[in-house]
Amino acid sequence: MKPFLHAHATHPEPHLALALAAAQIDAQRSHAGAVQQPTLGWLYLTDHFAGAAAALLADAQQRWPGVSWVGAVGVGIAGNGVEYFDEPAVSLMLAELPREQFALFSGRRPLATTAGFEPSTAQVHADPETADLGELVAELAQRTRTGYLFGGLASARPAGSAEGPDGSRCLHIADGVFQGGLSGVAFDERVMLVSRVTQGCQPVGPVRRITAAERNLVLSLDGEPALEVLLRDLGVDMGAPREALPRLRQTLVGLSDAGDDVLARPGQFGTDTRVRHLIGLDPGRRGIAIGDLASEGTQLAFCRRDTEAARRDLVRICSEIREELEPENAPLQPALQGGRAEQAPAAAQHIAGAVYVSCAGRGGHHFGAPSAELAIVRRALGDVPLVGFFASGEIARRHLYGYTGVLTVFAA
Secondary structure: OOOOEEEEEEOOOHHHHHHHHHHHHHHHHOOOOOOOOOOEEEEEEEHHHHHHHHHHHHHHHHHOOOOEEEEEEEOEEEEOOEEEEOOOEEEEEEEOOOHHHEEEEOOOOOOOOEOOEOOOEEEEEEOOOOOOHHHHHHHHHHOOOOOEEEEEEOOOOOOOOOOOOOOOOOOEEEOOEEOOOEEEEEEOOOOOEEEEEEOOEEEOOOOEEEEEEEOOEEEEEOOEEHHHHHHHHHOOOOOOHHHHHHHHHOOEEEEEOOOOOOEEEOOEEOOOOEEEEEEEEEOOOOEEEEOOOOOOOOEEEEEEEOHHHHHHHHHHHHHHHHHHHOOOOOOOEEEEEOOEEEEEOHHHHHEEEEEEEEEOOOOOOOOOOOOHHHHHHHHHHOOOOEEEEEEOOEEEEOEEEOOOEEEEEEEO
């Protein structure tokens, strides 16, 4: 598989932003061994361009005839080592894959197994307002051979709000622009990829088991009233609300199915943990309300966002991907980074392209500086083609996640 073409650009006028990115693509195509006949493209837009999404897709289709396009709108988007927030921007990537090895799907074109094509994995984009989205994601995973999905939910600031651009909508793309439902691209087993989930929260108490619940209300944990367990695990006293309330507002819950490994290692969630908001307390029933359906037997741990833990876990998944792709004892290769020679990971030679979907709550300054999160990925993987966006929820395996990152690389 040839290294993918990729580009990103910002400009107040949407078609000029795409033209700037297209010029970068054209320059890359002039190199020997580059993609010449792309068949699949990724197109990500900041929410400033949501109102022009259909026109930009038509522009891309005219510039690169015969390319199938997937993508989404995000409050932020990503290129290799770069994040765009609060500015109009586009990020795109083009691949030359055999057409029989992938298939687009949407509400107009359901995913199905056909003669000569069996979906093995799939990248999914969705509207976060879609009803029963969790069930739809799980059902879609069942249509793939491996049951593995990756992707995220489109994101946009409210239209008409002080910070939201006009015409901002949570849109996703699959050879058309969609609002509501989900869409994406499925790959058969011949498309080799590696995908990992990185967590952004750290547990602040032991792992508990839900022993009584009603819809999203957790009534008991390990046989004790859930509210009392929460206060004890956090070490707070509701008799001192000035100290208790700020800590409660910062508290989230990590959920895992019975039998899953909640903790990958002491003090760090495993990849199957889904983080949800703590949305209320019920003193009368001594319960807590969470932002998901609560089922008896589900494992629960209280947690908080932690920048340093998120940074360590991002480095960890990049290292795991490198180990899968790098041959043993491979030497580091010289590369030019920021005008100076550095040693690039050998994994970069084995990556055709990458897609990174991160939570909108992780982007921007959460890692300490603009583009710091993408800089970590670039240092770990090398100068590889990469696109992505900052989502209102992440998709991995058959679950919806929050405050995570999902990094997927296509093996060359």
